Amino acid sequence: MSLAVEQPVTNADRTFFQLRKDIVEGLIPAGSKLSETELSTKYAVSRAVIREAISRLMSCHLVERRANVGARVVALSPEGLVELYQVREALEGMAARLAAKNMSEQQVQDLQALLDSHFDKVKTGETYYQEAGDVDFHYRIILGSNNQHLIAVLVDGLYHLVRMYRVQLGMAGPRVTTAFDEHRNIAQAIANRDEELAEMLMRRHILYSKNNIENKLRHLSP
Amino acid sequence: MSLAVEQPVTNADRTFFQLRKDIVEGLIPAGSKLSETELSTKYAVSRAVIREAISRLMSCHLVERRANVGARVVALSPEGLVELYQVREALEGMAARLAAKNMSEQQVQDLQALLDSHFDKVKTGETYYQEAGDVDFHYRIILGSNNQHLIAVLVDGLYHLVRMYRVQLGMAGPRVTTAFDEHRNIAQAIANRDEELAEMLMRRHILYSKNNIENKLRHLSP
DNA sequence: AGTATTCGAAGTGTCGACAATATAGTGATA
DNA sequence: TATCACTATATTGTCGACACTTCGAATACT
Numbered sequence: 380m381s382l383a384v385e386q387p388v389t390n391a392d393r394t395f396f397q398l399r400k401d402i403v404e405g406l407i408p409a410g411s412k413l414s415e416t417e418l419s420t421k422y423a424v425s426r427a428v429i430r431e432a433i434s435r436l437m438s439c440h441l442v443e444r445r446a447n448v449g450a451r452v453v454a455l456s457p458e459g460l461v462e463l464y465q466v467r468e469a470l471e472g473m474a475a476r477l478a479a480k481n482m483s484e485q486q487v488q489d490l491q492a493l494l495d496s497h498f499d500k501v502k503t504g505e506t507y508y509q510e511a512g513d514v515d516f517h518y519r520i521i522l523g524s525n526n527q528h529l530i531a532v533l534v535d536g537l538y539h540l541v542r543m544y545r546v547q548l549g550m551a552g553p554r555v556t557t558a559f560d561e562h563r564n565i566a567q568a569i570a571n572r573d574e575e576l577a578e579m580l581m582r583r584h585i586l587y588s589k590n591n592i593e594n595k596l597r598h599l600s601p
Numbered sequence: 602m603s604l605a606v607e608q609p610v611t612n613a614d615r616t617f618f619q620l621r622k623d624i625v626e627g628l629i630p631a632g633s634k635l636s637e638t639e640l641s642t643k644y645a646v647s648r649a650v651i652r653e654a655i656s657r658l659m660s661c662h663l664v665e666r667r668a669n670v671g672a673r674v675v676a677l678s679p680e681g682l683v684e685l686y687q688v689r690e691a692l693e694g695m696a697a698r699l700a701a702k703n704m705s706e707q708q709v710q711d712l713q714a715l716l717d718s719h720f721d722k723v724k725t726g727e728t729y730y731q732e733a734g735d736v737d738f739h740y741r742i743i744l745g746s747n748n749q750h751l752i753a754v755l756v757d758g759l760y761h762l763v764r765m766y767r768v769q770l771g772m773a774g775p776r777v778t779t780a781f782d783e784h785r786n787i788a789q790a791i792a793n794r795d796e797e798l799a800e801m802l803m804r805r806h807i808l809y810s811k812n813n814i815e816n817k818l819r820h821l822s823p
Numbered sequence: 824a825g826t827a828t829t830c831g832a833a834g835t836g837t838c839g840a841c842a843a844t845a846t847a848g849t850g851a852t853a
Numbered sequence: 854t855a856t857c858a859c860t861a862t863a864t865t866g867t868c869g870a871c872a873c874t875t876c877g878a879a880t881a882c883t
Contacts, residue, residue, distance in 0.1 A: 473691035
């Protein structure tokens with residue numbers, strides 16, 4: 380099992396996914412204006428479709444809009460990053476707690492198998508871990524919480540913004556091995572059905588992650 | 602200072618606010634279908650405006666939509682209520698922690714003045730407390746967190762759903778006096794800048810609130 | 824009788840045109 | 854020269870019409 384792929388069915392779906400990708404990856408720069416007419420010619424759809432797509436981007440907190448003025452891609456800032464991680468800490472901490480309570484035995488085994496496969500890759504020196512692996516681990520725990528609101532807010536809402544920060548501020552860095560151990564411990568707490576510990580470890584994991592990124596930012600732009 | 606009133610500027614704004622109100626208050630029943638053509642005649646606007654409004658209702662998790670099929674008002678269920686309160690516990694707990702860190706001295710004083718005025722009203726036996734008072738207290742703490750994501754998710758997103766549950770499942774009940782004491786303690790922890798305690802007390806407050814409602818539901822429909 | 828197929832109506836998705844609003848640039852006035 | 858009013862233009866908000874999909878009902882077939 381992997382990340383469930385969202386299947387576009389309507390034209391607005393396709394345009395929304397494309398726009399989201401272009402924004403997250405920086406093809407459309409952070410802070411830039413989104414002209415409806417311009418986009419409608421660029422993506423070869425009507426303005427109604429563009430407006431629908433922009434509406435959904437607003438749900439993800441990827442763009443902001445003012446009436447009679449227009450939409451802009453959100454601006455990235457160190458403060459914004461901190462705020463984002465604070466929300467993640469709260470929500471994913473709760474997700475880990477609920478996962479410890481609600482995950483099936485099968486799900487728990489799959490989670491640990493995932494970490495085993497990551498361990499092999501980390502050992503052979505593949506840097507691939509951070510991107511796909513980290514996302515996949517967190518993603519499974521969020522789904523394991525079995526809480527629809529939590530899943531919606533995190534997966535549909537905040538996660539793309541997290542990726543946007545990662546991509547555009549160039550987070551690939553280390554923290555692979557230590558983060559891996561933290562993942563192991565979280566998974567173990569979930570396997571032991573220790574809700575309290577699972578939440579605490581997940582919160583620390585995200586807090587460390589935040590501090591790590593903050594330090595990197597400080598070194599890049601003083 | 603009171604709840605900042607959202608000022609409608611465009612037609613879609615007005616329609617969105619109206620629709621949201623009608624859904625929260627049950628004028629449009631939970632689980633019912635939203636026909637675009639029907640609504641467009643009822644509210645005397647074009648379908649484009651209705652679609653815009655429905656888009657925003659989806660952001661609030663008040664409406665769900667399937668492509669080529671249509672939109673439905675969300676269904677209320679005991680499980681949904683539990684999930685909602687779990688998310689509130691996580692987010693408002695974090696909000697209280699951040700409020701203890703970030704609120705200005707003036708804001709702290711205002712918060713305690715608010716509780717004083719509530720105390721007078723509770724003493725004279727006004728039941729008004731639960732609805733407006735409770736909302737106002739939580740609202741101020743959320744704003745005091747000074748975290749834009751937190752504010753957006755809670756105020757624009759989950760809060761109307763909470764109100765919808767309250768209104769439609771008829772939560773007016775007691776829990777006024779005990780909840781009031783809990784509010785007092787939370788405010789005190791914030792005034793002391795005790796982040797840890799503020800978060801813990803807020804989480805317990807919401808947890809108690811959830812248990813209280815669950816018990817009521819169990820008695821109503823076994 | 825039961826199942827598969829086709830057809831039709833109702834509703835959503837998409838489009839291009841028009842109306843209303845904001846913004847920049849021009850010119851007038853003190 | 855600085856400020857204000859006004860106009861021109863570009864962009865967003867709104868509308869009605871058309872295209873496509875879904876779902877149910879009627880029909881045909883085994």
